[in-house]
Amino acid sequence: MNTDRKPALRLENIVKTFPGVRALDDVSFEVFPGEVHALMGENGAGKSTLMKVLGGIHQPDEGRIFVEEAEAVMTTPLHAKARGVMFIHQELSLAEELSVAENVYLGELPRKSLGRVDWATLYANTDEILKRLKVGFTARTRVGDLSIANQQMVEIARALTVDAKVVIFDEPTASLTDAEKVVLFEVIAGLQAEGVGIVYISHRMEEIFKITDRISVLRDGEYRGTLVTSETNEDEITQMMIGRSLDLSRRTARGEVGKTALRVEGLSCGSLFQDISFDVRQGEVVGFYGLVGAGRTEIAETLFGLRTPSAGKIFLKDEELRIHSPIEAIRHGISLVPESRKEQGLVLGMNCRDNITLPQVSDLVAGPFVSDGAEVAIFDQYRDRLEIKTPSWRSAVGNLSGGNQQKIVIGKWLAMRPEVLIVDEPTRGIDVGSKSEIHNLLRDLAARGFAVIVISSEMPEVLHVSDRIVAMYQGRVMRIFDAEEVTEDSLIQAISGIENGKVA
Amino acid sequence: MQRMNTTDLIKGGAIWGFIVLELVFFSVAGSFWSLSESAFMDFDNMLLLLKQSAPIGIIAVGMTIIMINGNIDLSVGATFALSAVVMLDSMNWPIMAGLGDWAIPVAWLLALLTGAVLGFINGIIVWKTGVDAFIVTLGSMLGFRGLVFMYNGENPTFHLNWTMVDIAEWDALGVETPALVLIAVVVVAWLIMTRTVHGRNAYAIGNNREAAVNAGLRVGPHMLINFVIIGTLAALSAVAFYSASGSVNPNDGMLFELWAITAVVLGGTKLTGGSGSIIGTFGGVIAIQLLRKGLGHIGADTETVNLVIGSILIAVLFLDRQLNRKGQEELKV
Incomplete structure (x- = not known):
């Protein structure tokens, strides 16, 4: 210069x-x-x-x-x-x-x-x-x-x-x-x-x-x-x-880890990913890290019923599941916060409340009509719990900031009391302040006993929120790291297909 | 479903402002140019207007639901005609002669059933094939019209039953049956779209289909239900209209789909789906009928009426676009 x-x-x-x-x-x-x-x-x-x-x-x-x-x-x-x-x-x-x-x-x-x-x-x-x-x-x-x-x-x-x-x-x-x-x-x-x-x-x-x-x-x-x-x-x-400083240090200590919530054995889907096995326990966050195209989002979509696997088994609390559609996934308690919030997660023309109650509105009826009171009660509960900043439940969700929009999508699934929450790129397009809020929220959910899967392309994020990290390369699991043992170098090697110093 | 905030209220109220403008204009202009003695805003004239709005209006309500859901139905005119043919022709069947006046409700039911079945055909094709509703209903528009002609060739189908005419022309406080049917349809459809789960989900699917799928909504069944609703409403429109007239030509109902869409769009519903209102459509229907009557009142011929309505449609949508653009710019700071 x-x-x-x-x-x-x-x-x-x-x-x-x-x-x-x-x-x-x-x-x-x-x-x-x-x-x-x-x-x-x-x-x-x-x-x-x-x-x-x-x-x-x-x-x-x-x-x-x-x-x-x-x-x-x-x-x-x-x-x-x-x-x-x-x-x-x-x-x-x-x-x-x-x-x-x-x-x-x-x-x-x-x-x-x-x-x-x-x-x-x-x-x-x-x-x-x-x-x-x-x-x-x-x-x-x-x-x-x-x-x-x-x-x-x-x-x-x-x-x-x-x-x-x-x-x-x-x-x-x-x-x-x-x-x-x-x-x-x-x-x-x-x-x-x-x-x-x-x-x-x-x-x-x-x-x-x-x-x-x-x-x-x-x-x-x-x-x-x-x-x-x-x-x-x-x-x-x-x-x-x-106007204030942020704590970007390593994640809070691991909470009580409970029983296995989700177990996947040998899951494959054509050429997208092959022979994927891992498990997620209640109270832990499992991070998926890899290059774009490594098959992480596709695994999430398969667990959520948007894709049909060509082989392998999915167990929820030791019970084998066959999931053919999001409807079935949701009924079993598997929820997905998708990669692109505005295209796949939110109904932008609707207000905040209606977005939160979208998957369960059919249960919130009084006689032939939707119960206004029941809906507002649910919205209030999750606005307070997730600290969603919006002038009112009537505000169009499209007017909120990225961080608050993401909280709406997460709140939508929490209101369904899921067993497993999958979050794909939790902070894409979200500013620094809200980013750490979302990270804390994910940690907090695990502490409350949810089984959480986080897919992210940002290494600091994966390191920050995960208890264990699944490293993927070209549709395969290269290695599953424990958060205590992982280093940036070993993680980068794993997602670049290098195993024990050799190219796989 | 969306509670209204101030901007929505202004936008939603625009069509009513337009109606007031029309009323004032035609009342004043009418006092100079009108050939008739009576004032334009005469009460009887307004009741007549409501009745004349009914055929298109009932269909437009169905079209609103379909369009909010993110689809379109071009076959409503043909469905209207075929339902009318079934209703009037069935009353000529030997088996119906034995029923006396009970033939009337049976014929009505047959007509409504016809509409429901035609709507079901549209819906199931759109759902199961995934072909765009525009294409599917363009095809069924031609196909259903073909059925009308196969039924009775170029000849009109008719049946005159005075009891039926009496029912069709019955009135409560001067409001005749077709107008009552229109009002009832508006109220029921409004309740469905604003208060029920089906209405809520229809908005969500029209606004963002992918997000709706991801939230576990059953997109196909909701669309199917809406096609059955619009088919039934097209038939109901035929019932309300032909019970009085007793005769249907094979070309009846042509361009009804376009008039219905015009009313829906004037009423603020978007072609892209996900937003709009039944009440707005009701306003759109009234606005169009007022224009027709008003221009007639001051001596304009039909051709002029169509030219004016077409121009106003484009002007209104242009204004709407300008207003919306301004709104968005302010939000993005």
């Missing part, structure tokens, strides 16, 4: 208000060419609003934006692009049926006379950009055939079609595996070397410390300051973000 040069991007006292809310309050910071600048803050701290201001979607009420020290007034997304401010959004926006090249130059396809597409130039230009990114696919590949990580590379390629001054990454690693992250960080380092200023938005501390030079923190729309990454630590950042 060279601070003698003029900044690639400079924000000066940006203020943006919406009716009743001061979304951005006096935000100022600058990003130098070749710098990776982290933007951190809890959900609702104003990061998205700031992005929209930079992207020309919202106009600031006060303050100015400079790109290479020239004031940039951006009133449409096209202005931002023209000034070289590019975005890599968290949610990919690609046309899956089109080729990589068509996506990269979407809306700006090179043309010949009579409006014909100049395919040769299109493919040549795209391949050139792809070469810079060192990816393993070509301009002619259909985007729908690419992995999520490679689709993200297409988005990045899009940003490189113009002379980008600033590239803004919004939670780019949210759905990437550890191996894919390494590739992404190499690409970011490449952009850095070319002198592009990078704004990097993420909740993940280990990434922040790995790749960023400086960190700017927002809290409730206010700019809290900028730190130099090499001179700070997690505690300081967390305190700036949430």
Whole structure:
């Protein structure tokens, strides 16, 4: 980083208000060419609003934006692009049926006379950009055939079609595996070397410390300051973000472990996973760790009746079960908090109460009608127990923060008094403060005697909440660790398929 | 099911505001241009309006339930016609002649049964094949209409029974049978959708089918029930209408599906499912009928009426979109 040069991007006292809310309050910071600048803050701290201001979607009420020290007034997304401010959004926006090249130059396809597409130039230009990114696919590949990580590379390629001054990454690693992250960080380092200023938005501390030079923190729309990454630590950042420090130490001591609640023997499902055996006892949290595609979510879906196993047995309290649908799984007391909350877990158009009572509403009747009182009683009980923050049970669940939404999904199943609670990616897309709340909640549930399975792609999370850890690699259980004996190294080796120092 | 907060109330109330606007406009405009002597807002005229709303209105209530559930039913017009044919033709059967006036309830039951069976056919295909309801009911719309023509060719089916006409034109305080049926259907459907488990689950399935499956809801049976409900309501609509007229043409009920959808959408129900209300649809039905009558009152012809209704439909949905977008932007800060 060279601070003698003029900044690639400079924000000066940006203020943006919406009716009743001061979304951005006096935000100022600058990003130098070749710098990776982290933007951190809890959900609702104003990061998205700031992005929209930079992207020309919202106009600031006060303050100015400079790109290479020239004031940039951006009133449409096209202005931002023209000034070289590019975005890599968290949610990919690609046309899956089109080729990589068509996506990269979407809306700006090179043309010949009579409006014909100049395919040769299109493919040549795209391949050139792809070469810079060192990816393993070509301009002619259909985007729908690419992995999520490679689709993200297409988005990045899009940003490189113009002379980008600033590239803004919004939670780019949210759905990437550890191996894919390494590739992404190499690409970011490449952009850095070319002198592009990078704004990097993420909740993940280990990434922040790995790749960023400086960190700017927002809290409730206010700019809290900028730190130099090499001179700070997690505690300081967390305190700036949430105004208090968090206890991120190892999990609380193991509680009383009871009888075996769930036992799985030799469970297989086609090519997805094979010969899976493990057990979960009452009062313990068993973590499943592995790369994306290792078959963890598929095991959860099989236990929940969404997939039919091709072999193997499932025992609940020593009684063999045949589960063909979620309805049967739920009746036996197996519950699943799915990976993507909004798509699979919540009915977003419904209010908080109705989401919590959804699986059992047919039992809450008085005569022909649903009993309002019984429903509200259940909602109140779980709002208090899980400390769900919502103005009222009438609030649409879509308006809650990610952490509170997740609590609604968990509360929905607790209200069914399950034997086994499976939680897939419990804190995906949830801010730091709520993350530890969810972790404590999972530990607390185990202490109350529930058998809990946690599937996570984040190693600190798995280490933090689990009593035992099932390490998976390519559809197989490599090893089951006890929390006391596990080390980060041995865990990484296991999920990379390395057994006793040898590749399995 | 969703208790209303203020914004919902404004959105849900929009259709009633529109109705008031229509009433005022046609009353004022009518005093200049109307050819008739009576005032537009005449009480008898309003009662007549309610009665004229009944055929489409009863079907639109069923369509609301189907659309909240995330499906659509294009076959209601054909179901309406076929149920009417069964009702009127059955009264001509020799076996029915021996029943005297008891033939009337039997014919009604046969008509309702026809509607229920046709709805069941739609529902079971949608459930078991997983083919989109739009495609399934597009096919059954053609198929059911084919059955109507197979029944009696191009000829009308008729049967006149004065007792039946008397029942159909009976009134309580001036409100005639078809209007009473419409009101009863609205009330019962409203209770089902807001107060019962089935209604709650229908909303959930329409809003997020995957989450509903994951919560252990039986998606297929709920959809099947709703198709049976709309089939039965299409038949009930035919019963209410043809008991008085006594004659059905094989082309009757054409485009009813589109009028019903228009009323439902005007009333605030979304095509994507998961939200909407029976009361809103009732408002939509009244609004359309008011427009037809009102434009007629000031001397416009049918073609103009359709043009105006079409334009208003698009304008209303555009406004709705603008309002919703604004709402979302404020929430996202």
